[in-house]
Amino acid sequence: MEILGIFKALSDETRLRILKLLEGGELCVCDIVAALDTSQPGASFHLCVLKEAGLIRDRKEGRWTHYRLEDSDMFRRFLLLSVMERAEGGVFEKDRVRLGVFLKGKEEGCKGLRPNEGR
Amino acid sequence: MEILGIFKALSDETRLRILKLLEGGELCVCDIVAALDTSQPGASFHLCVLKEAGLIRDRKEGRWTHYRLEDSDMFRRFLLLSVMERAEGGVFEKDRVRLGVFLKGKEEGCKGLRPNEGR
């Protein structure tokens, strides 16, 4: 049953955190690992569950995999919106901060490099 | 986090079956046990999870506890509606049939009894 898989995917805090992060736009796995401060296989596992449930999409580019929200149908769109609105607490804010720091660090590393020369 | 509890409550097939049954109106625990063809403590456990998540309400009357859907707020109403619409498969139909048979049996047992004399 499709709907059961969707609710199961949404019934885990780590996965709600990932969805909230993706609200800000596409992210690669290492961004998510940095933001959640968790293990890389752990993040991959949860991303897989979310993808199977049709809540996120992936896009491969070189050695990176970028994930973004999949809200092409009404039901999923509503659920994702609900997560954005109703998922609250310090965890999400902290994730957002860690992500910011990490992304900033990435930018710094690229200073002075020409396109396609970065990490 | 409230939303997490709601999704957790919805991430189990037995509980979706209970919600679907309650679509038809209030039921007592023994109705649900009969419809699901499961154990009474099992049904009580799942009813408890659904109640804690605010998806159903209970009403005590004599030795019975009657449960019904709680759709007083928009979000829960939408989720419950989604379950009604999107939960599909033979299980639900079978539950409905078993419930019908059981309720019919109850009625029969009451034939010829004055009010408050039957089960």
Added chain:
DNA sequence: ACAAAACATAAATTAAAGTTTATATAATAA
């Protein structure tokens, strides 16, 4: 061709959730 980075997958472990079995409680009927 070799090394390193980004991610995925698999096996082993741990933790959480669901089921079963037994017992308790509360209300009604006899």
Added chain:
DNA sequence: TTATTATATAAACTTTAATTTATGTTTTGT
């Protein structure tokens, strides 16, 4: 008051899901 019915709760057990640790794959940089 004793027995019975409807339900709840608790403890033991089983199943499922999540985490950890180790390794594999692919792509890119040197």
